[in-house]
Amino acid sequence: MPGALPEPILDGAASRLARPMERQQVAFDRESGFMRLQLAGDLRVEDLESAFVELLAHVDFRAGMPVLWDLRAGTVAGLSAGDLRRFRLFVSARKMDRGAGRTAVVVANLIDYGLARMFELMAESLPTKLAVFREIDPAETWLLANRDI
Numbered sequence: 001m002p003g004a005l006p007e008p009i010l011d012g013a014a015s016r017l018a019r020p021m022e023r024q025q026v027a028f029d030r031e032s033g034f035m036r037l038q039l040a041g042d043l044r045v046e047d048l049e050s051a052f053v054e055l056l057a058h059v060d061f062r063a064g065m066p067v068l069w070d071l072r073a074g075t076v077a078g079l080s081a082g083d084l085r086r087f088r089l090f091v092s093a094r095k096m097d098r099g100a101g102r103t104a105v106v107v108a109n110l111i112d113y114g115l116a117r118m119f120e121l122m123a124e125s126l127p128t129k130l131a132v133f134r135e136i137d138p139a140e141t142w143l144l145a146n147r148d149i
Contacts, residue, residue, distance in 0.1 A: 024051055028060035029068075034143050035061055040073035045083040048076075049090050056097050064099030066143040070136065072108040076115050084115065088122045100127035104139035107132065 024047065025038045035058065037051050051069075055061055091098065105116045116132040123130050133139040 023047075024054070026051060026054045026058050028058065032140065032144060034066035034068055034140075036068045036070060038070045038073065041075075042078055043071065043074045043076050045079060045087050048087050052091060052094070056094060062099075063097060064101040066102045067104070068139060068143060069103065069105045071112060071116075072106055072136070075109070075112055076107070077111045079115055081118070084119045084122055088119065088126075091123065091128075092126060095127055098128055100129070102143050103128050103130045104143050105130065105132045106136050106139045107134060 023040050025036075027036055028034075029036045035055055037055060039047060039051055041047075055067065105120075107113050107116050113132060113134055120130045120132050131139070131142055133142070
């Protein structure tokens with residue numbers, strides 16, 4: 001059941017948004033050199049947009065760096081194809097700020113995996129290379145392989 005985040009943020013960065021800290025966290029993983037977003041609960045497109053804005057504003061973020069979206073404590077099952085298109089347009093409008101780095105999305109179940117894969121296909125024209133995973137270790141390995149930055 002979606003709820004609390006699976007593991008603590010590594011640098012303890014505080015959320016600058018009005019969301020409860022336990023529902024959305026963005027931090028720099030100093031050991032691995034990538035940004036980590038952790039979202040929990042029943043996620044709406046506004047939650048994804050909010051997390052993306054927080055990512056871009058994070059003091060440690062640099063355009064093109066690898067990013068891990070850890071959605072294992074949340075679900076995107078309530079999102080429609082229209083919501084995914086909206087988020088794709090939102091990201092596309094900020095593609096220069098995001099840069100061309102790798103983005104890994106980790107989900108916990110098959111429904112979320114299917115929706116995330118749908119977004120992956122929609123996002124093929126973006127400069128960011130996106131991949132969806134069901135487990136965290138392969139996602140982290142993929143992010144760090146053939147570093148784009």
